[in-house]
Amino acid sequence: MRVASIGSGSKGNGTIVEASEGRVLVDLGFGLKETARRLAKLDLTPLDIDALIVTHEHADHILGVAQFSRKFKVPVYMTPGTFDHKRLGALEAVHPVNYEQRFKIRGLTVEPVVVPHDAREPCQYVFSEGPCRLGVLTDLGHVSAHVAKCYKECDLLLLECNYDPGMLSRGPYPAALKQRVSGNLGHLSNDQAAGLLTQLNLTRLRHLVVSHISQKNNHPDLAKAALSDPLKNWSGTLTISSQNDGFDWIQV
Ligand SMILES: [Zn+2]
Ligand SMILES: [Zn+2]
Numbered sequence: 001m002r003v004a005s006i007g008s009g010s011k012g013n014g015t016i017v018e019a020s021e022g023r024v025l026v027d028l029g030f031g032l033k034e035t036a037r038r039l040a041k042l043d044l045t046p047l048d049i050d051a052l053i054v055t056h057e058h059a060d061h062i063l064g065v066a067q068f069s070r071k072f073k074v075p076v077y078m079t080p081g082t083f084d085h086k087r088l089g090a091l092e093a094v095h096p097v098n099y100e101q102r103f104k105i106r107g108l109t110v111e112p113v114v115v116p117h118d119a120r121e122p123c124q125y126v127f128s129e130g131p132c133r134l135g136v137l138t139d140l141g142h143v144s145a146h147v148a149k150c151y152k153e154c155d156l157l158l159l160e161c162n163y164d165p166g167m168l169s170r171g172p173y174p175a176a177l178k179q180r181v182s183g184n185l186g187h188l189s190n191d192q193a194a195g196l197l198t199q200l201n202l203t204r205l206r207h208l209v210v211s212h213i214s215q216k217n218n219h220p221d222l223a224k225a226a227l228s229d230p231l232k233n234w235s236g237t238l239t240i241s242s243q244n245d246g247f248d249w250i251q252v
Contacts, residue, residue, distance in 0.1 A: 005246030006039060012034075056139060069092045079097045122140075138162075143196045157209070161218065190227070194226045
């Protein structure tokens with residue numbers, strides 16, 4: 001398997017997971033033209049995408065989904081709570097995701113994981129093919145016991161490090177938004193991400209991708225510093241996913 005991103009953060013997300021028989025795009029927070037431009041940087045066109053998998057209905061994850069599905073005839077997988085027919089209109093095909101059931105797309109096994117976040121029915125996903133496991137985990141307010149258990153054994157993990165608490169409290173957001181971001185159903189701070197790492201099998205983890213970094217309330221150096229303690233004896237590779245460029249292909 002290999003994975004790449006066309007962008008990560010509150011202005012738009014999109015993660016590509018490629019298996020031996022095809023590829024899926026997890027979330028799409030960009031319009032059609034912008035998506036095509038970003039895919040081209042990874043040597044892909046929209047026609048290379050076999051399915052869209054959506055985590056939740058916030059605009060940075062769903063903005064481009066309906067248009068992309070209609071134009072390129074791509075099926076969409078999402079929970080029934082995420083699918084809002086009035087807002088999205090007709091899609092190529094909608095496959096309802098059940099939290100308790102893994103499913104397969106082109107040889108790729110997909111495990112939905114329910115997460116604490118302020119959306120209607122949010123979930124994140126663990127992908128596997130053969131012995132290889134790849135976790136995508138952003139947009140969660142705290143690390144539940146269920147999340148820690150589901151992501152314990154991964155070869156690669158995309159992990160949200162949304163904000164530094166000091167920067168958030170001093171930053172430009174209005175008080176209500178600060179409370180939302182740092183609340184139990186908001187986003188994961190650098191320290192909370194570091195806390196999750198202490199619960200994972202780091203001997204197995206080979207690649208960690210720091211994701212969904214806030215451009216206003218965080219800095220990659222602060223995220224790296226917060227993660228340095230749990231990673232002090234770790235020998236894998238650390239990648240930063242950015243809003244403008246996402247990250248280039250990583251082979252798992
Ligand atoms: Zn988001
Ligand atoms: Zn969200």
